[in-house]
Amino acid sequence: MAIYDTSPHPSQDAVSWSPGHSGIRGNERADTLAKAAAAQRPFIGSTIAWAKANAKAKALEQWVKQWKESAKTSPSALSLTHPPSYKLAKFHRTFTGNRRTYSHTIQASLGHAFVGEYFSCFVPRLPSSCPCDDTLLQTRAHVLTECPLHEHARHILREASSSLSLDFLLGTQKGLAAIAKFIQHSTAFRRHD
Ligand SMILES: [Zn+2]
Structure with missing residues (x-):
């Protein structure tokens, strides 16, 4: 047997x-x-497990190397402040809101949200200005810190960062949680069909 x-x-x-x-x-x-x-x-057995673990470790090593060497100038750099890891960051592990809020928060943190500055690069048929002012390029910073259309919810962001620091809001657990709440209580970063 x-x-x-x-x-x-x-x-x-x-x-x-x-x-x-x-x-x-x-x-x-x-x-x-x-x-x-x-x-x-x-x-069989441990050899395959070892090969898998080894491949995973090597992939992470390569990923960390690329992260270290990459220019920290992209819109996602403010959020991706720590070296890549297979462990989910606390914000993602503990988020309990709805899926739309979550996906819009991720999009905003990576610079791929529904905002004019993104459309001007990737969806040129859509307007790049903000509904609050036809002459203004709708940037992520504008939506988070200035746009009068979302002023009623901005106290949520100020509670996390009184100066509305983008470094803090996008780069920390507390800041991301505040952005998620801000998105939930406003129309910020929503697709306008
Ligand atoms: Zn605006």
Whole structure:
């Protein structure tokens, strides 16, 4: 029974080391199976787990290297202030709001929100100005810190950062939580169809 079980288990070694098998019924077959199991051992169990862990560690190493070498000038740089990790940041682990608020918060933090400055780069058919002023480019900073259309909800951001620092709002757990609440209580970063 132990031999038929192909998963790694202590009896494999016991079986392959059993001496003096010859002459006992079934032992030739047991020897054959034990040898086959021993030959397979490098491809089962811990070896695959090790290969997976190793590949994952190498991928992360490469990712951290790219993060360190990349210019910190993109709109996402304010949010991606820590080296990449496989562990979710606290904001993402603990967020309990609705899906729309969550996705709009992520989009805003990465600079891919529904705002004019994004449209001007990626969706030129949509207006790049803000509904509050036709002549104004609607930037993420404008929506978060200045736009009068969302002033009623801005106290939420001020509670997290009285100076409305984008570094703080986009780069910390407390700031992101405030942005999520701000988005939930306003029409900021919503798609206007
Ligand atoms: Zn505006």
